[in-house]
Amino acid sequence: MEKAYNDSNCSSLVTTPVPTADSDTNITAKQPTTSYTRSHGKRDRYLLTLGFIAAIALHALKAGAATPEEAIVVTNANPSNSSFPTRYYSGVPVPDWDNITFKNIVFSEAGGTELPNIKSRGMKARRVWQAGQSVADVMELGDFEASEFGIEKLTVRNIASMTGANLKTLKLDSLELTKWQTIADLTKAIPGLGKLQVADVPPIRDLVAKLARSYALDNQTIASLLETYPVLRNIELGKYINLGNYKLTDIPGLTDAALQKFANWQNNIISKVPGLALLPFGSFPGIPAADLTAVGKVDLPLGTLESDRHRSISGSDRSGFNVSCESKCAHIELAGSGELTGAQWISGKNQKVRGGFGVLGNLFDRREPTGRHPFGKSFKQVVWNVNEGNGSITTAMFFRICKRGIPDLGCSPYGIGPVQFLNYKEMDAILLGRPLSVPR
Numbered sequence: 001m002e003k004a005y006n007d008s009n010c011s012s013l014v015t016t017p018v019p020t021a022d023s024d025t026n027i028t029a030k031q032p033t034t035s036y037t038r039s040h041g042k043r044d045r046y047l048l049t050l051g052f053i054a055a056i057a058l059h060a061l062k063a064g065a066a067t068p069e070e071a072i073v074v075t076n077a078n079p080s081n082s083s084f085p086t087r088y089y090s091g092v093p094v095p096d097w098d099n100i101t102f103k104n105i106v107f108s109e110a111g112g113t114e115l116p117n118i119k120s121r122g123m124k125a126r127r128v129w130q131a132g133q134s135v136a137d138v139m140e141l142g143d144f145e146a147s148e149f150g151i152e153k154l155t156v157r158n159i160a161s162m163t164g165a166n167l168k169t170l171k172l173d174s175l176e177l178t179k180w181q182t183i184a185d186l187t188k189a190i191p192g193l194g195k196l197q198v199a200d201v202p203p204i205r206d207l208v209a210k211l212a213r214s215y216a217l218d219n220q221t222i223a224s225l226l227e228t229y230p231v232l233r234n235i236e237l238g239k240y241i242n243l244g245n246y247k248l249t250d251i252p253g254l255t256d257a258a259l260q261k262f263a264n265w266q267n268n269i270i271s272k273v274p275g276l277a278l279l280p281f282g283s284f285p286g287i288p289a290a291d292l293t294a295v296g297k298v299d300l301p302l303g304t305l306e307s308d309r310h311r312s313i314s315g316s317d318r319s320g321f322n323v324s325c326e327s328k329c330a331h332i333e334l335a336g337s338g339e340l341t342g343a344q345w346i347s348g349k350n351q352k353v354r355g356g357f358g359v360l361g362n363l364f365d366r367r368e369p370t371g372r373h374p375f376g377k378s379f380k381q382v383v384w385n386v387n388e389g390n391g392s393i394t395t396a397m398f399f400r401i402c403k404r405g406i407p408d409l410g411c412s413p414y415g416i417g418p419v420q421f422l423n424y425k426e427m428d429a430i431l432l433g434r435p436l437s438v439p440r
Contacts, residue, residue, distance in 0.1 A: 084420060092429040093422055094290045095375065097282035102136035102270045108396070108418050113363050118407065121180035121236065122267030127401060127416065135270070135399070135419060136277035141259060142266020143402050146411070147378035150285030152260035156248065156274055160255070162283050163275035167255055172203060172246040175254075176272035177262050179238030183207070184226060189261040190253040194223030202250045206241050208232065248274070266405050288376035294432045296343070298424045299335040303388040304328045304350060311439050313432065314346045314370045314383070316413075318354040322439050323370055325351055330386040332393055334430070343438045346370050348382035348398075358410015360401055368413035369398055374433030380414040381421060391426035 085099035112128035129138045144151055156175060160167050172178050183204055187194040198205050198220045212229055226233050237243065248255055259265050259273065271277045281287055306329040313334075315323035323346070325331070330347040334340055348369025355361070355368035371382035384396040396418030403409035424430055 084422060086422060089290055090292060092290070092292060092295055092431055093424070094431060095281075095422070097287050098280050100281045101278055102139065103134050103277040105135050105397070105419050107131055107133050107135070107138075108420050111416070113401075113412075113415065115363070115401070116359055116409070118359075118409065120264060120267070120403070120405075120407065122177060122264045123403070124267070129416065134277070137269065137271050138416065139270050139399055140266060140401075141268045141270065141273070142404065143399060144378055145266060145402055145404050148286045148288050148376040149281070149378055151276065152265065153258055153285045154276070155258055156255040159273065159275040159279055163278050165275045167249055168247065170248045170274050171244050172248055172250060173238075173243035174272070174274045175248060175268070177259075177265055177268040178243055178254075180236050180267075181263060182232075182234050182236055183222065184233040185263040186251065186254075187222060187226070189257045189263070190251070191257075193251070193253055194226075195221055196252065198222055198225050201252065203237060203241060203243070203246045204251070207235065207237060210240050211235065264405060266403060288378065290431055291374070291433060292431070294374070294434050294436050296334040296336040296340055296430055296432050298332050298393070298426055298428045298430055299341070300333040301386045301388055301391055301393050301426065302329075302331055302333060303386055304330045306331060309344045309346060311343050312346050312370075313343045313436060313438060314348070314372055316353045316355045316368055316370065316380075317373075318356070321372060321435060322437065323351070323353050324439075325370075330383075332383060332386065332424075332430075334432075339438045339440065345372065345383050345432075347384065347386050347393075348396075349384050355413030355415075356400065356411055358408065360403060360410045360412040363401065363412040364415030366413060368400075368415050369396075369417075371398070371414075372433055374431040379419075382418065384418055392423065393425075394423045395421045397421045 085096035086093050087096040088094070107129045108131060110130045112126060114126050115124065117125075127138060141152055156170075157167065159165070160170075181189075186204075193201070198208055201222065204222060208225065208229075211232060220228070259268070307325075307327045309329040309331055310324040312322055312324050312331075314331075315321040325344075325346045328350045329344075330350060331344045334343045334345065336343075348371045351370045352365075352367035353370045354366060356363065356366060368380070369382040371380045374381055379397040379399050382396045382398055383393055385394040387393065398414040398417035398419070400412045400414045400416065402411040404411070
């Protein structure tokens with residue numbers, strides 16, 4: 001079984017990379033490069049414009065029109081980001097995690113993939129999504145197990161307290177994973193449940209009444225019941241009783257157990273954890289921290305006529321982040337300190353690279369859009385549409401499928417998307433993340 005490629009946590013801003021494999025470059029016919037003359041002509045205009053803007057900004061500051069911080073925000077404010085919650089740190093646009101939820105981010109294109117035919121409780125046969133559909137309806141808890149979010153550490157009660165949900169009105173089937181839990185699973189996940197009387201836990205009481213003789217309910221604790229009738233250990237609740245007839249609180253302690261304590265919790269759809277789809281990312285146990293030491297500036301957006309781009313800083317965990325492009329190389333050319341100037345972030349709309357690992361690494365033809373991870377492993381940021389005419393680009397989020405439980409199936413390439421993300425224009429700051437090295 002393949003193992004995930006592990007990036008180093010800290011690499012120098014400018015280093016000489018190891019050449020990447022040719023198999024990850026585009027191999028269609030080469031086209032003449034036209035960016036040189038355009039780049040230099042545009043740069044002259046940018047320098048003149050930048051000097052003019054700097055003079056105005058300096059005058060405004062001296063006049064007391066704005067603080068330096070405010071001036072930075074105004075300079076980098078991008079109206080095209082108005083549809084995606086955005087904040088600015090030292091002039092760098094980053095997601096406003098406090099106003100982003102799984103419910104309010106949606107797919108801009110349809111897609112789907114078939115999953116391996118592996119028997120695992122709660123595992124679905126496919127993932128399918130439509131344009132306009134919420135990410136919450138497609139992604140599952142396990143997809144973020146190896147990410148910074150830590151949502152598996154939450155409890156239903158935690159989520160309810162932050163979203164205002166009333167636990168007493170929620171049905172047992174509102175938490176999807178209850179369908180495939182067995183009595184034995186529940187006793188492992190919920191401390192003290194085994195000491196309770198069978199008769200005092202309605203879902204378990206009714207399940208036992210269907211499968212065992214009535215006297216099994218007399219003065220039996222749940223733990224002693226499983227010893228007396230070991231066959232009941234592997235019976236899934238949802239197969240024999242209608243979970244919609246019970247409340248979440250009918251199983252004492254269930255709402256206080258961390259989601260990761262339940263069997264095959266990874267297969268629970270985000271929207272089928274009460275309130276989780278409405279919980280802002282900023283309320284998760286962990287959120288990606290912006291590394292402001294790895295920042296560049298959008299210098300030139302260049303279209304698909306570009307070819308032979310070999311100073312790439314985009315790619316994947318599997319292929320590295322210096323995957324060159326041979327043809328149809330729409331990209332943004334960056335400016336920054338040292339050798340970062342002239343580096344290229346290739347659009348993932350045309351270029352795919354190797355991704356994923358393990359059994360799930362075979363999904364999406366083992367390919368994913370080229371890009372970077374400035375906001376961690378939860379999703380990949382991909383340059384998507386490049387408009388050379390007006391000097392703007394859009395970026396997209398791409399997600400992956402992960403199954404790291406038992407059995408460990410690894411993670412797919414980042415192939416679930418695109419989801420609208422941050423947009424940029426010429427001269428905007430852009431967070432690049434690490435590792436970051438620029439080919440010479």
